[in-house]
Amino acid sequence: MPSSAPESAPEHLSPREICLLNAHRKSRVISKRIPDALVMAADTLVFLDLEVLGKPGDLQDAHRMLTMLQGRTHQVVTGVCLLHLRDHREVLFAESTLVTFLPLDSDQIQHYLSKINPLDKAGAYAIQDHGELIVSGISGSYSNVVGLPLERVREEMAFFEM
Numbered sequence: 001m002p003s004s005a006p007e008s009a010p011e012h013l014s015p016r017e018i019c020l021l022n023a024h025r026k027s028r029v030i031s032k033r034i035p036d037a038l039v040m041a042a043d044t045l046v047f048l049d050l051e052v053l054g055k056p057g058d059l060q061d062a063h064r065m066l067t068m069l070q071g072r073t074h075q076v077v078t079g080v081c082l083l084h085l086r087d088h089r090e091v092l093f094a095e096s097t098l099v100t101f102l103p104l105d106s107d108q109i110q111h112y113l114s115k116i117n118p119l120d121k122a123g124a125y126a127i128q129d130h131g132e133l134i135v136s137g138i139s140g141s142y143s144n145v146v147g148l149p150l151e152r153v154r155e156e157m158a159f160f161e162m
Contacts (some may be wrong), residue, residue, distance in 0.1 A: 014049045019079025027081040035085040045080040046123030053123040062124035070104035095149035097140030
């Protein structure tokens with residue numbers, strides 16, 4: 001269920017804090033509609049140093065982002081909020097994964113962009129969609145880079161088991 005909560009990236013917050021804030025906002029909006037349900041919301045962003053690379057505005061912006069990332073290591077952070085409003089139970093956590101890109105030239109970037117839709121992807125890429133064309137390696141959770149750290153979600157769900 002999509003949330004109407006606005007996503008933000010205040011400059012004074014760390015990457016982890018930004019993702020947690022956005023995940024919490026999303027979960028609150030949905031939980032108010034269905035207070036008896038356990039709601040899980042997540043927010044994933046790409047950070048190069050401290051610069052936030054969200055979803056690109058257009059293909060030119062996507063190309064710019066991938067050019068910035070090529071040959072470098074960046075951080076993918078996913079904030080997750082598990083919230084059961086009626087039971088007043090909430091768990092917030094964030095996972096971080098380091099992703100290293102291959103050195104890429106403009107033609108290689110254009111080739112990759114022709115294979116995916118980068119406009120709804122933080123950092124303009126999806127590791128699960130032809131990631132082998134751009135990624136040389138990761139350190140951390142693969143599923144986190146996809147957008148939901150499944151291993152950690154399983155651990156945290158124990159708080160909600162009856």
